[in-house]
Amino acid sequence: MQLMDRFRATAVGRSLFRSPDRVTERDRAAGHWANFLLHIYPVKVHRREIEFRYSWYLGVASAVLFGSLVASGIYLMFFYVPSPASAYGNIQAIQTEVAFGQFVRNVHRWSANLMVIAVAAHMARVFYRGAYKPPREFNWVIGVVLLVLTLLLSFTGYLLPWDQLAYWAVTVGTSMADFVPFIGGTTREMLLGGDQVGSATLLRFYVLHVAVLPAALVAVLAIHLWRWRKDSMLDDGEG
Ligand code: HEM
Structure with missing residues (x-):
């Protein structure tokens, strides 16, 4: 000292x-x-507000997992080219040749699965504690957007290994989109970039996965955390 x-x-x-x-x-x-x-945090907060048992830190856990995904994802980007000719081989190389490649890929996959679980658990905690009630109802809506973004990140990432599992999962997923009334057909075409999963789909999913969706998530998360601070701290103590 x-x-x-x-x-x-x-x-x-x-x-x-x-x-x-x-x-x-x-x-x-x-x-x-x-x-x-x-x-x-404001200079003064209710002690209860930052207790573990109050929120189980599930929102914080979701944010930390997102951070881990960004860090490991950036490393993977150095070794991955989103084209049908190279994608599958790149993943094999990451698993066998790249320094720490297998470890970083595993961190990325585990963090992705855990983030979906953490976000769902966070949402359940907010629901069961009634923490969605006024003045936090707007943050619940922001939270729903975060949930959708998290699931879309998961879905777009699934295609990138370009193996049979990825190919058919996205074929099934995009065919399901086709059933949505009015906008289904257009959505499917926009996602696929053609009538079936191909090189345009891989490129689109890649751009969504590494740029559009993470940027949107960071922006929406900033609003979420700002509302959390405004609505939850030093209020009437409810929720
Ligand atoms: C990317 C996903 C998400 C992240 C990173 C995130 C992050 C956070 C964090 C750090 C907090 C502070 C308190 C805590 O740990 O519980 C919080 C609070 C909150 N979250 Fe989320 N969240 C996410 C998704 C959601 C979802 C899906 C919902 C609900 C639909 C939601 C609704 C709320 C509400 C209402 C609060 C205020 C609760 C309170 O003040 O007690 N969030 N969030």
Whole structure:
């Protein structure tokens, strides 16, 4: 600790830690304001609000899993080309030749499955605790959008290994879309880029999977977390 105090007294330390030593309540509040990570919470929150048993941290778990998916996904992108000629071979190479390839691919797959479970469990927790009630009803709607985005990420990722399982799962999935009244046919064609799963489908799913859907999820998640802070902390204590 003394070492830390000496570091804080240096020019570098002072530029990193801008708040005063945390002696009084006012110092602590100033430290909180100055901290990028802590400022998701207001300076004062109900102790209950951050207890584990209150939320089981399931929303936090979903967000952490999403972070793991982004990190492992970026690594996989270095070794994967979304074309029917190379996709299957790239995955084989990731499994056998790429440094940490098999490990990172497994992290990606496990995180994907766990994220779907965590998001569903988070939604169930919100439902059973009645945490969707006013003033949080808007955040429930935002949550539904997050659920749909999570499932779409899962579905688009499923095609990328370009094996039999992927091919037929997406054939079945997109055929199901065809049954939706009015917009079904167009949706199916837009997803496939033709009348059956082919190179256009692989490219479309890839772009959706690595760019469009993650960007949308980050944007919607930012609104979700902002509403969480606004609606849940230092309110009347309900929910
Ligand atoms: C990508 C998926 C999602 C992520 C990363 C996420 C993240 C979070 C986080 C970090 C919280 C703070 C409290 C907690 O841990 O429970 C939260 C609260 C909340 N979430 Fe989500 N969420 C997701 C999906 C959903 C879904 C599917 C719903 C419901 C349809 C939902 C509804 C809510 C509501 C109503 C709150 C406020 C609950 C309260 O204040 O007690 N979220 N979310």
